[in-house]
Amino acid sequence: MPFPLRGRALVEKPRTVDGTNVLPYRCRMRDIGNQMDKIVKLNHRLKKRASRQIPVARPSRAEAEDAVRTLIRWAGDDPDREGLRGTPARVARAYEEWFAGYFEDPREYLRRTFEEVAGYDEIVLLRDIRFESHCEHHIAPIIGRVHVGYLPRQRVVGISKLVRLVDVYSKRLQVQEKMTAEIAACLDSVLKPFGVGVVVEAAHQCMTTRGVHKPDVSMVTSCMLGTFRTKAATRQEFLSAINLRGGSSAGNAIG
Numbered sequence: 001m002p003f004p005l006r007g008r009a010l011v012e013k014p015r016t017v018d019g020t021n022v023l024p025y026r027c028r029m030r031d032i033g034n035q036m037d038k039i040v041k042l043n044h045r046l047k048k049r050a051s052r053q054i055p056v057a058r059p060s061r062a063e064a065e066d067a068v069r070t071l072i073r074w075a076g077d078d079p080d081r082e083g084l085r086g087t088p089a090r091v092a093r094a095y096e097e098w099f100a101g102y103f104e105d106p107r108e109y110l111r112r113t114f115e116e117v118a119g120y121d122e123i124v125l126l127r128d129i130r131f132e133s134h135c136e137h138h139i140a141p142i143i144g145r146v147h148v149g150y151l152p153r154q155r156v157v158g159i160s161k162l163v164r165l166v167d168v169y170s171k172r173l174q175v176q177e178k179m180t181a182e183i184a185a186c187l188d189s190v191l192k193p194f195g196v197g198v199v200v201e202a203a204h205q206c207m208t209t210r211g212v213h214k215p216d217v218s219m220v221t222s223c224m225l226g227t228f229r230t231k232a233a234t235r236q237e238f239l240s241a242i243n244l245r246g247g248s249s250a251g252n253a254i255g
Contacts, residue, residue, distance in 0.1 A: 064092045098134060101171030109164040110190040113155040123234070125149040126162045127242050135206045136173035144202025144218070146170075147242040150187060151194040151227055151234065162187075176200055176221050184223035195226030197238040220244070 059067075065088035069079040077084060126148050133142040146166045169182050184198040199222045208215045227234045 061092055064095070065089055068092070097171075098132075099171055099173070101168040104168045104171075106165050106168040106186050107190050109161045109168070110157050110187065112161075113157050113191065115155045117152070117154075117156055120156075121152065123149050123151055123238060123241070124156055124159075125238065125241050126159050129163055129166045131166055131170040131202075133170040133172070133174045133179065133202075135204060136175055138206040138210070139173065140204070140206035140209065142170075142174065142176060142202050142204050142206075144176075144200060146183065147197075147199045147201075147244075148183065148187065149197040149228070149238045149241070150191065151196075152191075153193050155191070157191060176202055176204075176219055180221040180223045184225055188225045193226065195224070195228040195231075195234060197225075197228040197235065198223045199239075199242060199244060 068088035068091045072079040072084055072087065079085070079088065127145075129146040129148065131144060131146055134140065135142055148162050148166070165183060165186060169179050169186075180198050180200045183200075184196045187193070187198075188196045199220065201218055201220050203215075203218050207213075207217065224235055228238060229235070
């Protein structure tokens with residue numbers, strides 16, 4: 001008679017062969033299917049996350065400049081003295097540049113693709129894309145490099161568009177792990193290649209100029225999708241091409 005096995009599914013009682021209990025074949029296949037479902041759902045969440053943007057009510061420039069004056073006073077200085085009188089306006093203009101990514105759709109940069117590639121079907125890789133971002137915890141600079149690779153499915157995108165993609169996500173308040181996943185998910189969602197690999201190496205000023213004060217530390221994050229995740233040879237080819245394992249020093253990697 002069938003009996004329940006940790007859930008709603010009913011399976012046959014395991015049979016004994018030469019005194020050894022054997023789990024039925026369909027139970028093992030169910031386990032494999034559940035694992036594949038988890039991978040598919042994870043990739044789906046990453047793709048949705050790539051374009052998700054929560055709308056916020058934006059204050060006026062005057063309100064932004066008043067906030068800067070408040071911070072100057074809180075720091076212990078006088079915002080009305082000569083050297084600081086124009087600082088609130090300069091900070092507001094700097095924020096417009098540093099955080100311009102909130103007002104751009106990264107997917108638009110990837111819309112135009114090219115199919116005349118003479119049958120090219122190997123990895124496309126753009127290394128050492130320098131970026132400047134800001135930590136969302138302290139609004140301190142994050143400075144580093146991004147390596148973006150993908151295995152095209154009969155079409156490619158202009159390499160400058162990969163730079164634009166990195167710029168859009170880096171010009172927002174970020175944590176490195178999220179930025180890495182967003183870049184990979186957006187490229188995967190729009191271009192639909194066989195696989196995507198993204199590696200980010202960066203120094204975080206929130207821990208080099210404050211807190212633990214460790215200036216020679218860099219952080220490395222990666223996101224592998226498709227064949228870059230499932231095929232070790234493809235993943236290793238990508239990592240070898242960016243020389244991650246052989247590695248430069250932290251200063252050379254992100255300087």
